Amino acid sequence: MPSLSVRLLGPLEIARDGVPVALPASRKLRALFAYLALAPHAVGRGRLCELLWDVPNDPRGELRWCLSKLRGALDTPDRRRVITQGDAVALDLDGCLVDALEIAHAAGLGIGTLETARLQALANLFAGDLLDGLELERSPLFDSWLVAQRRRFHACHAAVLERLAANHPAGSAEMSGHLDKWVELAPFDTRAHLALLSNLAERGAIGAAEAHLASAARLFQSEKLDFAPLRVAWQAIRDQQSGSPLKAQLASLSTRPQLVATPDDAGAIEPSQASLAVMPFVEESGGRGGLADGFTHDIITRLAKLRDFFVIARGSVFALAETTTAPEEAGRKLGVDYVATGTVRNQPGRLIVSVELIEVRTARIVWAETFERRPDDLFAVLDDIGDSIVSSISAEIETVERNRAMLKAPNSLNAWEAYHRGLWHMYRFTRAENEQARHFFDKALQLDPTFARAYAGLSFTHWQNAFQRWGDRDRESALAYESAGHSLLVDDHNPAAHWAMGRALWLRGEQDGSLRELERAVDLSPNFALGHYALSFVHSQSGDPRAAIDSSDHSRHLSPFDPLLFGMLGSRAMSHVRLGQFEEAANWALKAAARPNAHTIILAIAAHCLALAGRLDEARGFAAAIRKTLPDYRADDFIGTFRFEPDAEALFRQGARRIGLS
Numbered sequence: 001m002p003s004l005s006v007r008l009l010g011p012l013e014i015a016r017d018g019v020p021v022a023l024p025a026s027r028k029l030r031a032l033f034a035y036l037a038l039a040p041h042a043v044g045r046g047r048l049c050e051l052l053w054d055v056p057n058d059p060r061g062e063l064r065w066c067l068s069k070l071r072g073a074l075d076t077p078d079r080r081r082v083i084t085q086g087d088a089v090a091l092d093l094d095g096c097l098v099d100a101l102e103i104a105h106a107a108g109l110g111i112g113t114l115e116t117a118r119l120q121a122l123a124n125l126f127a128g129d130l131l132d133g134l135e136l137e138r139s140p141l142f143d144s145w146l147v148a149q150r151r152r153f154h155a156c157h158a159a160v161l162e163r164l165a166a167n168h169p170a171g172s173a174e175m176s177g178h179l180d181k182w183v184e185l186a187p188f189d190t191r192a193h194l195a196l197l198s199n200l201a202e203r204g205a206i207g208a209a210e211a212h213l214a215s216a217a218r219l220f221q222s223e224k225l226d227f228a229p230l231r232v233a234w235q236a237i238r239d240q241q242s243g244s245p246l247k248a249q250l251a252s253l254s255t256r257p258q259l260v261a262t263p264d265d266a267g268a269i270e271p272s273q274a275s276l277a278v279m280p281f282v283e284e285s286g287g288r289g290g291l292a293d294g295f296t297h298d299i300i301t302r303l304a305k306l307r308d309f310f311v312i313a314r315g316s317v318f319a320l321a322e323t324t325t326a327p328e329e330a331g332r333k334l335g336v337d338y339v340a341t342g343t344v345r346n347q348p349g350r351l352i353v354s355v356e357l358i359e360v361r362t363a364r365i366v367w368a369e370t371f372e373r374r375p376d377d378l379f380a381v382l383d384d385i386g387d388s389i390v391s392s393i394s395a396e397i398e399t400v401e402r403n404r405a406m407l408k409a410p411n412s413l414n415a416w417e418a419y420h421r422g423l424w425h426m427y428r429f430t431r432a433e434n435e436q437a438r439h440f441f442d443k444a445l446q447l448d449p450t451f452a453r454a455y456a457g458l459s460f461t462h463w464q465n466a467f468q469r470w471g472d473r474d475r476e477s478a479l480a481y482e483s484a485g486h487s488l489l490v491d492d493h494n495p496a497a498h499w500a501m502g503r504a505l506w507l508r509g510e511q512d513g514s515l516r517e518l519e520r521a522v523d524l525s526p527n528f529a530l531g532h533y534a535l536s537f538v539h540s541q542s543g544d545p546r547a548a549i550d551s552s553d554h555s556r557h558l559s560p561f562d563p564l565l566f567g568m569l570g571s572r573a574m575s576h577v578r579l580g581q582f583e584e585a586a587n588w589a590l591k592a593a594a595r596p597n598a599h600t601i602i603l604a605i606a607a608h609c610l611a612l613a614g615r616l617d618e619a620r621g622f623a624a625a626i627r628k629t630l631p632d633y634r635a636d637d638f639i640g641t642f643r644f645e646p647d648a649e650a651l652f653r654q655g656a657r658r659i660g661l662s
Contacts, residue, residue: 004074004081006093008034008100009153010127012134014073021073027134028052029066031142033091034131037098038149042088051141099125103156111159111362116167119160123178126157144282144343155328155363158186165195175199187219189332190230201237209234273416274401275310275336276303276393280321281344281353292344293318295353295382299340302390305525307494308453309397312336331360338366340393351375353385357393359400367396390527391558398423413440415448422457427563429599431470437461455487456500463503467641468599477507495525499534506538509643514538529559536571542645545575566595570605577609578648586613593622600626604638611655619659635662 007013012030014021023029031052036043049059067082067089074081074091083090093101106114106122114122130150136142161182168175179196186192193216200209213234220227278300281292297314304311312334320330331339342355350372357367371388373381398420405413405421413421422440425433438461444454459480466476481504487497502517515538521531532555539548552572556565569592576585589609592602603622610619626633635656639649656662 004093004095005097006037006099007127008037008098008130009103009125010129010132012131023073024069026066026069027136028062029069030131030134031136031139031146032063032066033070035142035145036089036091037093038100038104039090042083042085042090045087045089048089051145052136052139099127100130100153103153103160107156107159107362107364110364111156111163114163116164119164119167122160123157123164126153126160129154151326151328152363152365154185154326155358155360158182158189158192158328159361159363161185162191162195165199176203186329186332188329190233190335193230194233197234198237206238273310274308274338274397275312275334276338276340276397277312277317277331277334277336278303279317279327279330279339279341281342283344283346291346291382295344295386298382298386299389302386302525302527303393305495306390306394306527307491307496307525308394310336328358328360328363331358336360338393338397340389342389346375349374351378351381351385353389355389355392357396366400367392387527387558391529394527395559395561410440410443413443415444415451415454418444418447419451419454419457422454422461426457426460426464427597429464429597431468434461434464434468434470450490452487452491452494453496455483455490456494456496459483459487459500459504463500463507466507468601469637469641473507477504480504480507493524495521495528495531498524499528499531502531502534502538506643511538511542511643515543527558529555529562530564532558533562533564533568533571536575537567540571540574540578541642541648545578548572548575563597566592566598566602569595570602573605573609574642574648577612577651578645582609582613585609586615586618590618600630600633601638601641604633604641607659607661608638608652608655611658612651616658619655623659623661633661 003017005015005018007015012023012034014023032048035048035051045060045063049063053059053062067084070091071080071082079092081092083092103122103125106118111119130153131146134146161178165175165178165182168178176199179192179199182189182192183196193212196212197209200206200212213231216230217227220230278296280296281299283292296317300311300314300317316334317330320333327339327341337360339358339360340355341358342353345352345354351374352370352372354370355368356365358364359366369388369392371385373385375381401416402420402424405417406424408417408421410421418440422437422444424437425440426437428434438458441454441458441461444451445458448454462476462480462483465471466473466480470476480500484497484500484504487494487500491497498517498521502514502521505511505514505517515535518531518535518538521528522535525531532551536548536551536555539545539551549572552568552575555562555568559565562568569588573585573589573592576582576588586606586609589602589606592598593606595602603626607619607622607626610616610622630637635653638656638661639652644652653662
């Protein structure tokens with residue numbers, strides 16, 4: 001066991017070799033210790049003073065006193081735990097057992113990945129709320145932080161109990177204990193109630209189950225929540241006299257409780273589609289309204305326009321926020337897979353927006369970021385931050401869903417999962433992987449013929465076959481066009497459908513129609529990064545090269561880690577060639593070729609751009625790399641891949657002659 005151990009969950013306690021370490025009675029010292037223990041990096045003294053002291057006579061003096069007392073409690077002759085460097089303060093807790101940090105680390109790995117013994121050890125660490133019993137007067141910033149952290153660990157506890165209950169034999173005493181505690185922690189989680197009812201049925205305690213059902217119904221009614229799905233699920237359990245295993249019963253509940261419908265609600269959640277609730281952003285002081293509320297409305301609208309997943313209507317999330325429901329609990333009430341929450345801090349000279357994206361089921365924070373800008377033009381700054389938030393949330397959810405689909409057996413995938421499995425293969429950019437992607441998009445459409453994005457994905461695979469010459473170009477172009485047309489017929493307001501059609505029209509040589517469709521895609525959703533990239537791609541060859549550069553930059557701003565980043569960079573490189581800026585073209589082409597999934601065509605862009613810049617040795621290196629896989633590759637192959645205007649074609653042929661590719 002570590003010589004130093006810390007309990008933050010429950011009343012704060014520090015022990016060395018099992019012996020409690022005496023601390024002064026100061027509540028602010030305890031608050032300071034907890035804040036530093038959980039901070040991901042060093043914290044400035046000014047921030048700590050602002051957080052904990054309500055403008056006393058000497059806040060920095062009080063901070064120095066607290067730090068000196070912490071040094072006395074934590075430091076030893078051979079190890080300094082309280083670290084101060086310049087104006088920043090941090091705690092070094094390496095080698096210590098800190099309950100909250102253990103749980104946070106496990107949540108980061110994913111509660112669902114842990115073995116039963118590890119889950120039980122984590123459950124034993126929950127001895128109460130974070131800093132149980134500690135309250136500070138006139139410290140609104142600390143109070144806001146403490147409430148958020150308590151919600152976070154509360155959700156972690158519920159996720160641990162859920163996994164423990166599912167891992168124990170049905171009807172066992174261990175399961176019963178975990179289920180009782182889970183329902184107590186998450187009283188509006190339908191899955192918790194269903195698991196408890198299933199366990200009672202397994203034990204033959206039908207009367208107890210009926211009593212619990214009646215009590216739960218009254219609780220749900222008091223919060224205006226729909227109880228019908230749980231009542232129906234219980235009836236199904238009663239009808240199966242022998243009962244089914246808990247995991248199967250949990251899976252059978254496809255609908256979690258919803259708020260009673262209101263006129264501006266978007267309707268019921270489709271069970272095969274990922275879902276998201278954006279809780280109202282708050283001012284860091286704890287207040288709501290004004291700037292924060294307006295920002296939330298904007299984020300919800302932008303995410304809905306992407307049509308990537310189901311977004312809960314603003315009426316529902318604002319109604320829940322009025323009841324001071326914690327974000328994670330709101331996510332369970334609304335039956336969503338993800339919850340986004342954030343704070344807005346508007347200070348003289350700077351605007352700070354912090355955002356977290358939480359996976360509700362596991363209580364895992366899958367993305368967190370802080371955006372800080374000078375509010376010279378407040379609306380422009382909010383627009384820029386909103387772009388980054390929306391694009392990041394979309395990309396992170398797609399990554400999580402894609403990785404989850406890869407872990408499931410192919411024959412068990414629903415339409416949504418098959419689509420994301422297709423994306424996983426599609427972004428590998430090889431002929432074999434592209435065929436696998438086509439297979440999974442076909443499977444998604446067999447399961448859901450109204451899935452517009454699956455048609456767009458299918459169009460993309462045929463586009464790749466045509467572009468990369470992996471199949472007959474005319475046939476694959478026709479199939480790309482046909483699939484894009486189906487996508488538009490299913491959902492004409494989906495930006496991905498217009499993106500697919502714009503690319504298909506480019507293959508057919510219809511540049512004007514291609515640009516119209518791509519512009520329609522970004523008009524429908526200004527945050528659709530692939531739409532901006534496709535505009536850059538078309539303009540870079542025979543359109544406006546400066547517009548291509550702007551669109552390339554904007555697509556990378558929206559999606560800086562996009563799987564198609566090599567294409568965004570390559571398009572900019574070709575645009576610089578058309579402007580006669582060969583050195584810039586070479587530099588951007590090298591960045592494109594350095595991407596791990598860059599294919600042969602990207603290497604060819606690099607070879608030609610470097611040749612035009614006079615960097616012949618580097619250019620010949622790329623040419624040699626291309627000919628290892630394509631021995632007969634020539635300038636005609638490169639030119640035939642794209643649709644360059646005559647002047648641009650002449651430049652690239654000139655570069656090819658310099659390195660023996662003509």
